Amino acid sequence: ASLPDRNMSEMESSLELTTSLPGSSLPPLRSRIFKIIVIGDSGVGKTCLTYRFCAGKFPEKTEATIGVDFREKVVEIDGEKIKIQLWDTAGQERFRKSMVQHYYRNVHAVVFVYDVTNASSFQSLPAWIEECKQHSLGVEVPRILVGNKCDLRDAVRVGTDLAQKFADSHSMPLFETSAKNPNDNDHVEAIFMTVAHKLKSQKPLVLSQPLGTESTVQLQQEHKSAWVCGC
Numbered sequence: 001a002s003l004p005d006r007n008m009s010e011m012e013s014s015l016e017l018t019t020s021l022p023g024s025s026l027p028p029l030r031s032r033i034f035k036i037i038v039i040g041d042s043g044v045g046k047t048c049l050t051y052r053f054c055a056g057k058f059p060e061k062t063e064a065t066i067g068v069d070f071r072e073k074v075v076e077i078d079g080e081k082i083k084i085q086l087w088d089t090a091g092q093e094r095f096r097k098s099m100v101q102h103y104y105r106n107v108h109a110v111v112f113v114y115d116v117t118n119a120s121s122f123q124s125l126p127a128w129i130e131e132c133k134q135h136s137l138g139v140e141v142p143r144i145l146v147g148n149k150c151d152l153r154d155a156v157r158v159g160t161d162l163a164q165k166f167a168d169s170h171s172m173p174l175f176e177t178s179a180k181n182p183n184d185n186d187h188v189e190a191i192f193m194t195v196a197h198k199l200k201s202q203k204p205l206v207l208s209q210p211l212g213t214e215s216t217v218q219l220q221q222e223h224k225s226a227w228v229c230g231c
């Protein structure tokens with residue numbers, strides 16, 4: 001789904017908004033934004049995972065993402081309000097091409113997703129890692145690996161041992177979960193919060209937005225927004 005009246009430059013300018021509060025000579029109140037991109041083959045559940053985190057439930061229906069969608073959630077960590085912005089990227093090559101260079105900008109963390117019931121989505125991971133490298137996202141950017149659809153126990157094709165070896169060899173933590181039916185141990189929220197804690201412990205980030213712009217955030221949460229190239 002897309003909102004045709006939104007485009008990437010609007011999105012980027014909203015990220016860089018740092019105006020003072022009206023009538024105030026005080027410096028602007030800012031909340032930090034963590035931009036996290038979610039990457040992986042089509043159908044692995046990127047949209048469902050990001051929706052589960054931001055809306056707290058499994059979406060009834062999803063369509064292939066075109067370009068990129070983004071969802072936000074404000075969380076509080078150690079008394080600081082932080083906006084977690086999840087960029088849900090298209091897995092299908094034909095829906096990615098025109099957008100790729102945009103969503104790799106100013107990324108704070110990367111979440112690689114595969115489907116535990118689909119071996120080929122696991123085999124694609126080196127290509128996704130390579131794409132990140134080509135866009136200057138190396139090991140210095142926190143990365144995690146997520147195996148999704150663990151609720152489909154009888155259909156698992158990628159075992160934990162194999163996935164753990166792969167994660168270790170790329171210095172990433174591994175999380176196995178289900179966007180559909182997460183239990184206490186593999187809760188989707190805990191996974192993204194782990195990333196947020198890691199980012200918070202790092203140096204202050206450049207991207208910021210004045211506090212008190214929650215109406216925009218609300219809108220973005222209620223309407224799944226997408227940006228597609230007009231060409």
Ligand SMILES: Nc1nc2c(ncn2[C@@H]2O[C@H](COP(=O)(O)OP(=O)(O)OP(=O)(O)O)[C@@H](O)[C@H]2O)c(=O)[nH]1
Nearest residue numbers: 042043044045046047048062065091149178179180
């Ligand atoms: N059983 C089960 N199905 C899931 C889970 N997560 C996603 N699905 C299903 O997998 C299909 C694809 O999910 P999406 O979230 O749209 O996949 P995607 O990775 O965003 O796909 P693209 O937008 O094409 O890149 C949908 O039919 C979802 O309902 C899960 O944890 N368990």
